[in-house]
Amino acid sequence: MNHLIFQQINNLALKNLYLDEVAIFCAQYLGYILVAVLFVFLLKKFKNYYRIAVEVLASVILSRLVIVEIIRWFWPQSRPFVVNQVNLLLHHAPSASFPSGHTAFFFALSALIYFYNKKTGILLLSASFLIGISRVFCGLHWPADILGGALVGIFSAFVIKKISRYQISRD
Numbered sequence: 001m002n003h004l005i006f007q008q009i010n011n012l013a014l015k016n017l018y019l020d021e022v023a024i025f026c027a028q029y030l031g032y033i034l035v036a037v038l039f040v041f042l043l044k045k046f047k048n049y050y051r052i053a054v055e056v057l058a059s060v061i062l063s064r065l066v067i068v069e070i071i072r073w074f075w076p077q078s079r080p081f082v083v084n085q086v087n088l089l090l091h092h093a094p095s096a097s098f099p100s101g102h103t104a105f106f107f108a109l110s111a112l113i114y115f116y117n118k119k120t121g122i123l124l125l126s127a128s129f130l131i132g133i134s135r136v137f138c139g140l141h142w143p144a145d146i147l148g149g150a151l152v153g154i155f156s157a158f159v160i161k162k163i164s165r166y167q168i169s170r171d
Helices: 002-010 017-028 030-044 046-074 101-116 118-137 143-170
Strands: none
Touching: 002 118, 002 143, 017 030, 017 118, 030 046, 030 101, 030 118, 046 101, 046 143, 101 118, 101 143, 118 143
16 A cells, blocks of 8 residues: 555656656755744744743654654665665665654644644644655655654654643643
8 A cells, every 4th residue: 555655646756847846845945944934933922932942842853863763773664766666856865764754853843833823733734744745756755654754743742742731730
């Protein structure tokens, strides 16, 4: 199923130059826009700026640098371009792919913002989904990598938010 979904998405690559450019933009650069939106959001919520910034940083570190790396160490999965002939639009090292670190990072950031502001959170979660699906389109990840990264990111944000609420209630 993972392979079939990958083929359906990746086979769209190299068919339309505009679509390829949009996918490359989303896979490589959309994340910078998400981080900029985060800063605007934090400035808007100046009263809680420090706490929200710490929670975002903690959830990103937990998801990307801890959980993703532990999973990759115990269960290394090859990237699609390593084991298959794919339409590869971006170059990447043939490192482990499951779960997607990009997706975990941006879903952790987006989910945490969602806890504070639903509208901004939905916008960021949608952009995070675009980043993930674009990385499949570009041939860098399997769909399961994206799903795994999204779950890790959301889980990390949830855990950090619960810890933060516990700390606040203790103070």
